[in-house]
Amino acid sequence: MTRAAGAQRPISRGRGARRRVLTAALEVLDEHGLAGFTMEAVARRAGAGKATLYRHWPGTNALLVDAMDTTFVPLPVPDTGRVETDVAELLTGFVTLLATTPFPRLLAAFMDAAERDPALRTMHAELTRRRREPMLAVLTRAEQRGQLRPGLDPDLTVDLLAAPFFYRRLVAHRPIPPDLITAVITQVLGPHTA
Amino acid sequence: MTRAAGAQRPISRGRGARRRVLTAALEVLDEHGLAGFTMEAVARRAGAGKATLYRHWPGTNALLVDAMDTTFVPLPVPDTGRVETDVAELLTGFVTLLATTPFPRLLAAFMDAAERDPALRTMHAELTRRRREPMLAVLTRAEQRGQLRPGLDPDLTVDLLAAPFFYRRLVAHRPIPPDLITAVITQVLGPHTA
Known part of the structure; x- marks a missing residue:
């Protein structure tokens, strides 16, 4: 994900938020395993809205792949x-x-x-x-x-x-x-x- | 689990039912993984009531152990x-x-x-x-x-x-x-x- 110079992007869609969501995803996965790995649980842990997560990842599998890659x-x-x-x-x-x-x-x-x-x-x-x-x-x-x-x-x-x-x-x-x-x-x- | 000779046990609590539930548990685990491994899903697959399952196993972990053992x-x-x-x-x-x-x-x-x-x-x-x-x-x-x-x-x-x-x-x-x-x-x- 790259960010165009000078673009007016809300913070929730920038690099910092993405990193925060991926960190939250790893924490949820670590504590609750796959059974507790839901978009809702990750959003709650990251302090983000579920809708925000869905703008970046179509579902838990895509999120899991990006999280493991980090x-x-x-x-x-x-x-x-x-x-x-x-x-x-x-x-x-x-x-x-x-x-x-x-x-x-x-x-x-x-x-x-x-x-x-x-x-x-x-x-x-x-x-x-x-x-x-x-x-x-x-x-x-x-x-x-x-x-x-x-x-x-x-x-x-x-x-x-x-x-x-x-x-x-x-x-x-x-x-x-x-x-x-x-x-x-x-x-x-x-x-x-x- | 042993069965007392001549005991009047309903079929749902006998060996056959136990084996059916454990087979159902393995099938649910195989198809849906741990995320889909719930007492309800296993009961549905086994054609048994959830209450019946809970009479034998306090929860999914105990059921998982018995199923893997088979x-x-x-x-x-x-x-x-x-x-x-x-x-x-x-x-x-x-x-x-x-x-x-x-x-x-x-x-x-x-x-x-x-x-x-x-x-x-x-x-x-x-x-x-x-x-x-x-x-x-x-x-x-x-x-x-x-x-x-x-x-x-x-x-x-x-x-x-x-x-x-x-x-x-x-x-x-x-x-x-x-x-x-x-x-x-x-x-x-x-x-x-x-």
Whole structure:
């Protein structure tokens, strides 16, 4: 959404209001899950009128997509010279995201919604693809430098490295001990080769 | 729920009705997700009165737990003599469950609910623990037979083997090609050692 210079726009339709509504949407989703995610609940939380919301978003799904998109913060690609260290850095950031932010709860609500709406599924697939990029860049570079075990496919390796943490947190509901990152890296990447 | 011999119970409170309500609950959850999972919707689908449902379950969460529990079918523990083949057999069953049944959609709804209710989280953790048992049995036996790479922890290995399939299906929304099972097993268990 861009704003024409000098345009006389009411504040309720500007960038600040849009950001306020999206923040409210994430809060409602976090607290009440998809079951409580209604245009009315978000409008109330944002201190905006329902009509205002409907001017920007045709319904809860469109609002959900825009709200989830604001949670995406691209991670820089580390380059320490050692693939295990680069991967550990990215996984540590990811585990922090899982342990200390509303991200996993939002993700759970989004996954449920994506099961029932092809547009959300496409959006979620794209969001996941972007989240995978730094790890894929690290592994592809390591492969080119001959630092990966022969036969290791970088794309599959991203799955193997990241999936156990999603699984522990959202499916098994088990704690993620600090040494799990090293254990996963050792088992997936194998003995240090470079 | 047990039924006293010779008790004069109305059919609506017997085993058949209970099973019908739980089936209806799974159907409602599958079609509408958690957002549409209400006592009223389940009662309507089951052809039962709302009051009948409330006599058995205090609310949607208790009903959800019982309904999910009916989806648990314990798998037999394969013993082909080769750990890779045993694991492949279990993973093939799991991929079929993900690809051809409502299980992943139910799981997504349940994960969202579990994020917001500690009782559901405990129940989901327990259900997951039971689902892991056959794979854990296969790997523990392989370890005892010296068929696992040294240093491989059976419990972590269950995570590494199963998680990529959850992740592909529910997070990344990517297809699960037939050769993915072999690729995951090879990368996680390493070269065949027995």
